[in-house]
Amino acid sequence: MLLQGKTVLITGAAHGIGRATAIACAKQGADVAINYLNEPEAAAAVVAEIEALGKRAIAVKGDVADAASAPAFVEAAVKAFGKIDVFVSNAGICPFHAFLDMPAEILERTMRVNLHGAYYMVQAAAKRMQQQGSGGAIVAISSISALVGGEMQTHYTPTKAGVHSLMQSCAIALGRYGIRCNSVLPGTIATDINKEDLADPAKKKYMEGRIPLGRLGEPDDVAGCVVFLASDLARYVTGSSLLVDGGMFVNLQ
Numbered sequence: 001m002l003l004q005g006k007t008v009l010i011t012g013a014a015h016g017i018g019r020a021t022a023i024a025c026a027k028q029g030a031d032v033a034i035n036y037l038n039e040p041e042a043a044a045a046v047v048a049e050i051e052a053l054g055k056r057a058i059a060v061k062g063d064v065a066d067a068a069s070a071p072a073f074v075e076a077a078v079k080a081f082g083k084i085d086v087f088v089s090n091a092g093i094c095p096f097h098a099f100l101d102m103p104a105e106i107l108e109r110t111m112r113v114n115l116h117g118a119y120y121m122v123q124a125a126a127k128r129m130q131q132q133g134s135g136g137a138i139v140a141i142s143s144i145s146a147l148v149g150g151e152m153q154t155h156y157t158p159t160k161a162g163v164h165s166l167m168q169s170c171a172i173a174l175g176r177y178g179i180r181c182n183s184v185l186p187g188t189i190a191t192d193i194n195k196e197d198l199a200d201p202a203k204k205k206y207m208e209g210r211i212p213l214g215r216l217g218e219p220d221d222v223a224g225c226v227v228f229l230a231s232d233l234a235r236y237v238t239g240s241s242l243l244v245d246g247g248m249f250v251n252l253q
């Protein structure tokens with residue numbers, strides 16, 4: 001088991017990639033604390049699924065855009081499990097919208113959730129890891145969108161570039177404490193975040209056609225890569241990023 005005896009915290013883990021990662025970590029022996037925004041039933045179902053695997057789990061409500069939610073999440077996990085070993089910053093939104101008439105509130109909310117939220121959470125987790133004195137692993141879910149643009153994502157892609165950059169800088173700031181920081185860059189993974197966008201069959205077919213492996217990603221495709229970066233198999237990996245996109249990025253022609 002790659003995470004036996006570890007405590008893992010994951011933001012935005014009631015659904016999608018966060019949920020799959022929470023369950024994958026438990027399957028590898030971890031106790032798991034999940035943060036959720038406003039889906040108490042879905043969060044409770046994740047907790048139940050982890051407990052059925054014989055591991056401990058808690059769900060903590062909080063909006064990652066609220067700076068106070070970060071220390072509250074970390075404290076709740078420490079109270080339940082005594083320590084934290086791995087932190088996964090996953091919560092994110094992508095309300096597709098055109099650039100020229102982008103409402104300020106959509107821009108600002110996207111920045112606050114995706115970038116400020118990641119910053120507050122990673123900082124709170126790192127503080128605790130530094131106090132514990134036994135290192136740790138931080139993995140942030142960035143995106144292929146850190147590297148390429150999106151017409152309806154002008155507010156979103158900069159946040160994902162920011163998260164990727166945050167991990168690079170944190171790798172330097174936290175390396176002396178044995179805390180590794182890496183990012184995962186998913187391509188197009190079928191989840192609630194893009195359900196509406198991919199409901200258009202032409203758009204879905206176009207996206208699939210751009211992927212050499214021939215299919216959209218599934219949350220579990222990303223979860224396995226997070227487990228790897230969180231585990232001691234990746235003990236000399238920090239400041240790095242892992243594209244998990246079925247080859248979409250390299251498919252020019």
Ligand SMILES: NC(=O)C1=CN([C@@H]2O[C@H](COP(=O)(O)OP(=O)(O)OC[C@H]3O[C@@H](n4cnc5c(N)ncnc54)[C@H](O)[C@@H]3O)[C@@H](O)[C@H]2O)C=CC1
Pocket residue numbers: 011012013014015016017018035036037038039062063064065090091092093094113117141142143144185186187188189190191192193194
């Ligand atoms: N699905 C995809 O194609 C890709 C997703 N990503 C990233 O993966 C991460 C997870 O997204 P998915 O699982 O795809 O979508 P999802 O919509 O299934 O999950 C996102 C989760 O974040 C939570 N969340 C949203 N705002 C929050 C807030 N303010 N505080 C706490 N939780 C909040 C939601 O409640 C939800 O449970 C996001 O950061 C997204 O940007 C990156 C690349 C591709």
Ligand SMILES: C[C@H](O)[C@@H]1OC(=O)[C@H](O)[C@@H]1O
Pocket residue numbers: 094142143144145150160186187188189193194197
């Ligand atoms: C939500 C989009 O389908 C998804 O999000 C990302 O980060 C990828 O770039 C995809 O565009």
